[in-house]
Amino acid sequence: MRLSTRAVLLTATVPFAVTLSCAPAIGQTKENTQPEGARAEITVTGVRQSYRGNFAVREIPQAIATIDDTVIEENAITRLTDALDLNASVVRQNTLGGLWDSFAVRGFTGDENLPSGYLVNGFNAGRGFSGQRDVAGIERVEVLKGPAAAVLGRGEPGGSINLVTKQAEIGRSFGTASLQYRSFDIVRAEGDANLSLTGTLSARLIGYAESGDSFRDTTEQKRWGFLPSIGLKIGDATRLTYDFEWTRVEVPFDRGIVVLNGNFDTVPRSRFLGEPSDGDTVARATGHQLRVQRDFSPSWSLSVGASHRDTRLTGASSDAETVRSRQKLYVDGRSLSRQRRTRRYTSEHSVLRAELAGDFTTGALRHRVLIGGDFDYFDTDQLFTRFRGPVVTPTTTDRAGYVLDIQNPVYGRFPVPVTAPITNRLDVQRTMGAYVQDQISLTDRLQVRIGGRYDDFLLRVDNRLTNVLGRRKRSRFSPQAGVVYELGAPLSLYAAYGEGYRANIGADATGNVFEPETSKSIEAGVKLTAMGGRLTGTLAAYSLDKSNVLATDTLNPGFAVAIGKARSRGIEADLNGRLPGGFEILLSYAYTDAEARSQVLDPNFSFQIRPGDPLINIPKHNVNMQVAKRFMLGARDAMVGAGVQHLGARSGETGTNFTLPSHTLFRVFGQADLIEGVQLFGSVANLFDADWYANSYSPVWVQPGAPRTATIGLRASF
Known part of the structure; x- marks a missing residue:
């Protein structure tokens, strides 16, 4: 059976499946009510949180951070990658040429030769090859950190990213x-229209289009x-939601710049080294x-x-040779x-799931249970x-090496070489899972x-x-x-322990x-909920250990190598809120x-990893700070703000001492209502035009960050 046929069958059998979902809930509990304007507390107010249940954030033994659409709009962010920069626990990795x-x-990325998996509405x-995610249609980005993320079964122990989309609102x-x-x-143009078609049926139409050059x-x-969404209310207790993507x-494949002998000024950051x-x-x-x-x-609901x-990705590229003996640059x-x-x-990906959530008491104990299962x-x-x-060798011609002069590039100098298949492989992963969770209130204070x-x-x-068929x-x-x-x-204290399990896709170069x-992971911390929920924060310490870890095979790009075990330990602090005075x-x-x-040595290429070697693209220190002030400009609402991000030095190549330097980036942003329903907004990222490097695979594949970038726009609402 073709997978497309399987997907049709899965959709048709949804009402009878026992799988997990995050469809909007009809009711909410009093303890989850937030004051207007509070952004940091993730609560269940109309949308049931997948793998989480009906809990306020302060009750969850897990560090959780949120980046909502207000913050995204303030900074004029259009890519998920840029939004994730706002949380220091998340750092960029290699993006297959963008x-x-x-x-x-928290230091762990999974398979570096595949996109990072994330959740959409749970x-x-x-997964798959859909290009970098746009933030259009995203209500908020949730960073679910630590051991509880392992309950997802296939997530990284460091945490999971969940995108909550803007869904149709009925009525x-x-x-x-x-x-x-x-x-x-x-x-760039973007639109979002929620249309109430009947008293029980609504459609939300979201779209965007963007075109232009780059640095x-x-x-x-x-x-x-x-990205449309359809919402249908069936009676007083049933809600159906359908989302389409x-x-x-369309972008050129771009491996970035080269860094020769540690000189990051080997070429300008604008220089394209492909064809x-x-x-x-x-x-x-x-x-x-x-x-x-x-x-x-x-007390009881079924989702x-x-x-x-x-998804599909097609194209061609001309990339710098990574093997030193084949590289004339040296x-x-x-x-x-x-x-x-x-x-x-x-890629094709189908998921079928359900979750039963309940709230009951046994004697003096309150139980909030989740029972679910899924098929992936x-x-x-x-x-x-x-x-x-x-x-x-001394006799090797430039044509034989498909050479480009990095100081004076002449594109199209040589005929396009003929390629031969290196990988022609089908990977099929099937996972079935079931889970149960019970959170017990032993006293008014202890759960x-x-x-x-x-x-x-x-x-x-x-x-x-x-x-060869592997299994x-x-x-x-x-x-x-x-x-x-x-x-x-x-204040509340929490501690958690969890074990996780994730399939590694594919095979090595042999x-x-x-x-x-x-x-295995453990964390402990303290949570702050003050000013009626308008100010929230978390201070956490954790330790994570992984086995059967994969890393990029530097000498065989497109493949991974098993490096055995890895460990990540750290301390995090998140603070988010709205203060008196409009701050x-x-x-x-x-x-x-x-x-x-673990120690890994490839005898064919002398590729070596030793215990204690840092994981690639992971800095010791990462900090992001932002302050905004809302005020009245005449009779109109206005806002100005500024932020700074500092990212420490980090490894730029697995198994070597090549290091990316630290950088500090400043940004400013603001918005003001011109007339009722029309807003002017703008931002400047990398205000002081600093040289910075987003990630690296090797010294000849280094991604430079964007120079000073200004945005100005108009936003209308009805």
Whole structure:
């Protein structure tokens, strides 16, 4: 059976499935009510939180941070990657030349040769090759940190990112539209209209389109998306929600700049070292989510849902050669040997799930339980071809090495080399899981949480080049436990322990199928809820250990290598709120000590990792601070703000001492109402035009950060 047929069957059987969902809830409890204007407290007010239940954040033995659409709009952010920069626990990783989202939470990123997975409304929906996620249609970004994230079964122990989308609101009609202009001649239009079609049926239509140049020479970009949502109320206790996703990204594949002998001024940050004639790499996505929630009583509800998503990425690129013996740059300091590559990556992902949530008492004890299960089917089909030049000798010609002069590039100097297949592989992952969780209120101040998840996992790897079919089947139970003690307003203490389990997709360069990744994690902290919920914060310390960890195989790009064990330990502080006088503050700091704990030596390439080696692209220190002030400008509302991010030095290549320098970036932003319903907004990122580097794979694949970037726009609402 084709997966597309399977997806149809999954959707058709949703009402009868027992799987998990995050469809909007009909009711809410009094303890979850927030004062108007409070942003930091994530509460259940109309949307039930997947894998979380009906809890206020102060009751959850887990650090949770949120980045809402107000903060995103204030900073004129358009990409998920930029939004995640606002939380210090999340740092950028390698993005396949800018073609996917990749990030680490608390030092762990998963498989560096695949996009980082994230949740959309609680569904595993970020896998695949859909390009970098736009923030259009996002209500808030939730950073779910630490051990409780392991309950998801397939998430990283450091935490998970959950995107809560803007969904149809029944009984209301409203909307916004915006037009903005950004540095490098980038123009963007965006619209959001919620239409009440009947008393029980609403449609929310969200779309965006963006086009323009970039700070990189010869590169242009085009992006668009359509993200509608349908909401249907069936009686007083049932709600159905359908969300659709249709997006396209067209950008040149760009590996960035080269850094020779530690000199980050080897070339200007604007210099493109590929071939403009390669054209755009195109990423497409089409996705569906269908969710139904039924409230049986104020204490019991059932959520069921299904999702299906197809993605496709195609294109060609000319990338710097990473093997030193094949790289002429190390001979004369200016002749960059390059590879020619083509890619055709596709994926299909279906999820079916349900969750039963209940609230009951036994004697003097209050129980809030979650019982659920899910089925997850993911396949990725990768066809990758490559031309690689010979080992450099005195007689090797520039044409043989597909060389580009980095000081005076002449594009199109040589004919495009003919590539040969390197990877032609189908990976199919099937996982079934079930979980149970009970949070017990022992007293008015003390709560304990116990639970666990069982996963049954199957991975098939069909290598069409070698005609080898690999197979790995495993199962595992992952327990969790936590405790919350309320000291009294405004502080509560918590501690948690969890174990996790995540399948490693694919095989190494020799065809060996990877063992699944396992983890153990522990954290403890204190939570602040003050000023009626308008000021919230968390201070946490944690320790995470992982086994069967993968890292990028530097000498075989596109492949991973098993490095055995890794550990991350750290301290985090998050503070967010609205203060008297119209001031809004955001503070996020993370100290992260992430390192390999095993020794790995590849005898063929002398690729070596030693215990204590830092994990790639993970800084010790990361801090983001922001202050905004709201005031009246005449008779109109206005706001101004400023922020700063400091990111420490970090490893730029696995298994070597190549290091990316630290950087500090300043930003300013503001907005003002011109007339009723029309707002002028603007921002300047990297205010002082600092040189900075977003991530690195090796010294010849370093991604420079954008220079000073200004945005100005108009936003209308009705």
